[in-house]
Amino acid sequence: MIQSAAGRRVKYKLYRRTFTKLSVLSGASVLVLPACASDDSVAPTGSVTLTSDERELLERFADVYLPTDGTSLKPRGEVPVVDNIEHALSLMDAPTRDQVRIGLKLFNYGSILIGLHFVRFVGLSRENRLAYIRRWEDGIEMQRGISTVLKKLVCYGYWKDVEAGRAIGYQGPVSEPAGVVSLGNAPMPHTSG
Amino acid sequence: MADEPKAKIQGLPVLKVTPPEQIPDTGLQLEADVVIIGSGAAGAVTAYELSRSGAKVVVLEAGPHIPSAEFREHTPTAFETLYQDHGNQVNTTGDMAIFQGRCVGGSTVVNAAACFRVPNQVLRNWAEEHSLENLSPEALGPYFERVERNLSVHQNEPHEVNYNGRLLIEGAKKVGIPAAPVSRNIKDCALTAHCLSGCKTDRKQSMLVTYLPWASELGATILSGTRAEKLEVSNRRVTAVVAVATDASGRQKPVRVRAGLVVVAAGAVQTPLLFQRNKIGNSSGQVGLNFACHPSLAVYGEHDKDIYAWVGATMTSCAGDFENPLKGGYLLEAGMIGPVSTSVGLDGGLGSDFVEFMENSKKFQSAVTLIHDHNVGRVYLDGDRKRIEYDLDDRDFESMREALRGTARIYFAAGARRVYLPTTRRTTIETADQVDSVINSLKNGKHMYRLTSYHPQGTMRMGADPAKSVVGPDGLCHDLDNVYVPDASLFPSSLLVNPQITVYTMASYISAQILARG
Numbered sequence: 001m002i003q004s005a006a007g008r009r010v011k012y013k014l015y016r017r018t019f020t021k022l023s024v025l026s027g028a029s030v031l032v033l034p035a036c037a038s039d040d041s042v043a044p045t046g047s048v049t050l051t052s053d054e055r056e057l058l059e060r061f062a063d064v065y066l067p068t069d070g071t072s073l074k075p076r077g078e079v080p081v082v083d084n085i086e087h088a089l090s091l092m093d094a095p096t097r098d099q100v101r102i103g104l105k106l107f108n109y110g111s112i113l114i115g116l117h118f119v120r121f122v123g124l125s126r127e128n129r130l131a132y133i134r135r136w137e138d139g140i141e142m143q144r145g146i147s148t149v150l151k152k153l154v155c156y157g158y159w160k161d162v163e164a165g166r167a168i169g170y171q172g173p174v175s176e177p178a179g180v181v182s183l184g185n186a187p188m189p190h191t192s193g
Numbered sequence: 194m195a196d197e198p199k200a201k202i203q204g205l206p207v208l209k210v211t212p213p214e215q216i217p218d219t220g221l222q223l224e225a226d227v228v229i230i231g232s233g234a235a236g237a238v239t240a241y242e243l244s245r246s247g248a249k250v251v252v253l254e255a256g257p258h259i260p261s262a263e264f265r266e267h268t269p270t271a272f273e274t275l276y277q278d279h280g281n282q283v284n285t286t287g288d289m290a291i292f293q294g295r296c297v298g299g300s301t302v303v304n305a306a307a308c309f310r311v312p313n314q315v316l317r318n319w320a321e322e323h324s325l326e327n328l329s330p331e332a333l334g335p336y337f338e339r340v341e342r343n344l345s346v347h348q349n350e351p352h353e354v355n356y357n358g359r360l361l362i363e364g365a366k367k368v369g370i371p372a373a374p375v376s377r378n379i380k381d382c383a384l385t386a387h388c389l390s391g392c393k394t395d396r397k398q399s400m401l402v403t404y405l406p407w408a409s410e411l412g413a414t415i416l417s418g419t420r421a422e423k424l425e426v427s428n429r430r431v432t433a434v435v436a437v438a439t440d441a442s443g444r445q446k447p448v449r450v451r452a453g454l455v456v457v458a459a460g461a462v463q464t465p466l467l468f469q470r471n472k473i474g475n476s477s478g479q480v481g482l483n484f485a486c487h488p489s490l491a492v493y494g495e496h497d498k499d500i501y502a503w504v505g506a507t508m509t510s511c512a513g514d515f516e517n518p519l520k521g522g523y524l525l526e527a528g529m530i531g532p533v534s535t536s537v538g539l540d541g542g543l544g545s546d547f548v549e550f551m552e553n554s555k556k557f558q559s560a561v562t563l564i565h566d567h568n569v570g571r572v573y574l575d576g577d578r579k580r581i582e583y584d585l586d587d588r589d590f591e592s593m594r595e596a597l598r599g600t601a602r603i604y605f606a607a608g609a610r611r612v613y614l615p616t617t618r619r620t621t622i623e624t625a626d627q628v629d630s631v632i633n634s635l636k637n638g639k640h641m642y643r644l645t646s647y648h649p650q651g652t653m654r655m656g657a658d659p660a661k662s663v664v665g666p667d668g669l670c671h672d673l674d675n676v677y678v679p680d681a682s683l684f685p686s687s688l689l690v691n692p693q694i695t696v697y698t699m700a701s702y703i704s705a706q707i708l709a710r711g
Contacts, residue, residue, distance in 0.1 A: 064544055071548050091279040095578065130543055137540075137618040144617045144640035145287055148540075155536035160269040165532040169555040170503060172531075173266035174385035175393045182261065182394045183380060185205045185406040189343045 048090045048097060050082065053122075057108045058082050060122045062154045064129045074164040081157035088156055103146040107136070110143075206406035210258040210297055213418040213438035213446060220447035221438070223414065225251040228434050228452040230421045230467065233299020234696040235680035236458035237400035237408065238340070242704035243456075244411035251414045251450050252405075253436050255463070256295035258417035261401065264391035268531045271390035275303050277462070284570075284583045289488060289644035291581060293460055297417050298401035300460070301693060304647065305388045305508040305528060306377040306397050308346045309690030310337055310698075312516050315565075323685045324657035327666045333698055336705075340697040341378075344398040349374035349509060353382055357502035358509025360558050361527040364607030365512040370599055372512035375526065378693075379506075388507035389530055419448050424455070424471045429674045431455045431473075454675050454707065458700070461649035461682040465572050466579055468653070468663075474672045479663050483654050484570030484583055485687035486646035487563045490615040491538035492597060494558035494604030502529035502559040512603060513596070518565030518689035523596035525603070526691075529559035539615035539643050546619065557613075558604055561645075562596035564589055565689035568651045585644070590637035597635075601628045615643045648692050653682035667710075668703035679703040 050058070059082060068076045089097050111117040111132060117124060124132060136147035158164055162172045174180065227243050229236045232254040244250045259274060272280025277295040284291060294300035316333070319325040340346075349358075354374050365372035378398040388397055395402045409415060416438065423435035434455060436448040457464050465481040468474045507528050514522040529535065532551065541550030570583030585593065601612045605625035612622040614631070617640055622631045635641075656662030659671035662685070668677045679700040681692050688695060 066547060067544055068548065072552055073548060091273060092281055093278075096281070133543055134618075141639045148288075148617055148640065148643075151540070152537045156269065156533055159532040159536055162267065168532060168551055169499070169501065170532050171386075174387065175266060175383065178383075178385075180383045180385070180394045183402075184203045184395055185208060185402045186343075186345075186380075186398060188206055188407055188410060 048086060050086050050089070053108065054101065054104055055082050056122050057104055058085055058150075058153065058157075060129065061133075061150050062158070064126055064133065065151060065154055066158060072167060074161065074167045076158060079158050079161045079164055081154060084157035084160045085153045088153065100149060103149055106142075107146050107150060110136070206410040208297075208401070208406040208415075209409045210415045210417050212258060213416075213440035213444075216416070216419075216438045216440075216446045216448065218444070218446060220449070221416075223251050223448070223450045225249045225414070225450055225452040227251070227454045227456060228253065228450040229456040229458055230434065231299065231458035231460060231463070231680065232297050232400065232405060232415060233294065233458065233460060233680070234301050234400060234693055235700040236456065237298065237301070237404035238697050238700035239456050239458060239677075239679055239704050240408035240413050240415075241404040241411070242701060243707065244408045244413045246708050249412065250408065251452065252408070252416065253419045253421050253434065253448070253450070254297050254415065254417050255420040255459075256297060256299075256417065258297040259391070261391060261393055261395050264387075264393040266385065266387040266390050266393055268390055268533050271303065275391055282462075282581070284581045286584055286639050288640045288642070289486075289583065289646055291462070291486060291646045291649060293462065293649060297415065298399050298405060300647075301399040302391050302401050303389050304399075304691070304693055305526075306379050307508045307511075307526065307691040308341070308344075308376040308378055308694045309515070309688075311688045311692075311695040312518055312690065314517055314519050315686060315688055318519060319655075319685050323655065323662065325655060325666050325685065328702075333702060336698045336701045337694065340694060340701055344378035344403060344697070345380045346376055346378045346694065348376045349506060353377075353384070353506045354509045355384075355502070355505030356500050357529065357558055358505075358527045360500070360607040361510045361512055361525065361560055361603060364603035364605075367606035368599075368602045370512050370603060371514060372510060375508050375511045377506070377508065382506055384505045386503050386505060386507050386530065416448065421459070421467060422470070424467070424473060424676075426471070426473055426673075429672065431673060431676050454677070456677045456679060458678070458680045460680055461652045462572050462579065462581060464678060464680055464682045465652040466574060469574050474663060474670045474676065476672050477660055477663055479654050479661065481572045481652050483568035483651040483685075484572050484581065484649065485566050485568045485651045485684075486570065486583060487648040487687060487689070488566055488585055488589070488593070489645045489647065490562045490593065490597065490642060491534075491645070492560055492562065492600045492604070492615060493539065493554075493613040494601075494607065494609030495553055495611040495613070496556050496558060496607075496609055499555050500558055501555050502527075502557055503531060503535075512560075513599065515563075515689055518687075521592055521595055522565065522689065523592060523599065524563040524689055525560045525596065525600055526563065527558075527560045529557065537643065538645070539613055540617060540619045541613065542619040550613075558607060558609055560600055562593065562600060563648075563689060563691075564592040564596055566592070566687050568686060572652050581649075584639060585637055585642075587637055594632050594635060598628060598632050601625075601632065617641055617643070648681070648687075650681040650684045650687060650692060653678045653680075654685050655683040656685060667706035668699075669706075677703055677707060
């Protein structure tokens with residue numbers, strides 16, 4: 001759909017206002033992974049299950065952010081990226097995790113709010129998904145934060161896999177494979193002063 | 194629980210730690226001369242020094258005890274098991290990761306082993322601005338020497354400086370920036386580059402293998418998974434610390450320690466929170482204020498040949514005029530860890546750009562920047578949630594840009610063909626001629642950079658004036674007659690350099706003040 005420049009400006013202003021409001025509503029916007037701000041006494045609430053929408057968003061984001069087909073990288077399909085992200089979220093305290101999940105939703109539905117598209121992010125073509133991420137990278141504070149969260153989540157989920165690291169020349173664990181032995185605790189010092 | 198059988202075999206000191214599982218469901222009541230909250234750099238040194246004098250010491254550590262044999266040399270696992278908030282601690286804005294250890298041994302278990310004494314210029318400033326004339330380089334010198342000797346601190350030998358480290362030194366020399374191998378607290382380094390995941394073979398001389406087993410050997414009681422919550426106060430004295438031990442199944446057990454002396458060494462985030470939660474020690478209104486953290490940025494320089502910066506010692510060499518932090522000096526430290534950190538440390542682009550970035554990461558020269566930031570942040574409780582309010586100050590952003598300029602110049606002088614900057618969106622410098630124009634175009638703002646902090650400090654300011662500080666020159670709280678704070682929270686201003694050796698030294702110094710007081 002072709003829109004006039006004036007129409008896009010109006011919609012963009014509306015979109016900015018909407019996101020500013022959402023930012024206020026969601027509190028301090030701790031939307032970067034790592035993204036926990038609980039006091040020690042607030043423990044993580046245990047396992048979490050991502051919704052199918054969330055899983056689809058993360059898959060579609062990873063698909064354009066980290067396309068491994070035809071590269072020397074370990075195929076992304078062989079790494080449980082989204083499962084690893086799910087585990088990472090389970091280690092956050094509930095309020096922080098809720099904020100991250102709101103961020104995922106905002107990102108997905110932002111393509112409708114922005115008025116440039118009439119489908120969610122997951123429904124965009126590959127080219128449009130890339131362009132959409134770029135707009136968020138250059139967007140307002142909250143957009144920059146959310147797009148960075150998504151990138152960090154995918155990086156964490158993918159590179160957590162030891163073999164994915166080896167594919168780029170990273171050695172992974174060293175001591176056991178190399179037979180490096182422990183020196184044990186240090187002897188008591190002989191200081192007198 | 195004595196969990197270091199290897200130490201027994203070798204006749205070395207054994208670290209005995211009591212985990213929550215060994216505490217009865219009915220709880221534990223202990224009597225001691227001294228109770229220490231926190232087992233990191235400050236708590237461990239204080240525990241040993243006071244135990245050495247014959248005091249009965251109890252150490253309460255909120256984090257778990259994970260013996261080095263269980264370290265996995267896998268960064269994500271280390272984040273999840275050894276770090277505060279499972280590696281998820283951030284500032285309130287959400288654009289800076291703040292890493293602290295949360296385990297027996299604290300951050301010393303997961304640091305890069307870099308050892309720098311606090312610059313003399315900083316100590317002079319403390320004397321002038323905060324009347325801390327007692328902390329002169331001459332007065333602290335013997336304490337520095339002692340901890341450095343105890344922890345096998347030495348400057349990296351040639352074999353401990355990998356290609357990445359040599360490139361930093363060579364490039365720095367070409368552009369006239371001072372550079373040298375760093376000093377580290379390590380013995381016979383196995384060059385695994387896994388310091389930040391905990392040293393599996395006990396070469397890094399962290400508190401886990403030094404001061405804590407030494408204190409344990411002298412009779413100190415160390416409880417893990419036991420979080421101090423309440424300080425019982427009577428007539429300006431804390432008479433008991435009430436804690437909660439939480440076992441693996443989530444069962445909570447009360448622990449109460451009565452002691453004549455209390456040392457709070459929980460670090461620059463948790464120490465002020467404990468005071469705030471108990472509403473004590475804050476007649477100055479300074480508890481939790483003056484937070485600084487050495488906001489750090491990773492910078493990569495892409496070369497034509499393979500560098501494998503992640504092979505060898507974690508931290509190898511440094512560059513910068515770091516003896517002059519008050520005059521804009523900065524510190525660059527050569528080092529690189531695994532792909533998770535590489536990929537999140539800065540933005541490598543999208544799609545094929547990002548894939549190429551990661552495929553080329555073995556060709557990256559890598560260093561992180563440290564600056565002497567102003568104490569503009571604060572730590573506070575918002576209900577039951579902690580907040581670490583800190584955004585990069587405009588003055589510090591100028592220091593940051595200067596550090597980035599220096600790094601980029603060094604990289605190009607060392608032969609890099611491209612420099613990656615740590616911005617939210619991929620930013621590169623393609624030639625040395627572009628360094629100034631690209632870096633001058635950078636602007637300060639939230640969610641603009643991939644910031645990381647490893648050095649929280651400053652939230653329990655030390656000073657002679659009780660109206661402007663929380664802790665006196667000897668480490669004793671102004672408002673309390675038997676509570677000392679020896680951790681990084683007492684630094685009146687940021688150090689610029691890695692703080693561990695200065696924390697050990699201050700804890701030794703304050704222990705001596707405690708013993709002198711009797």
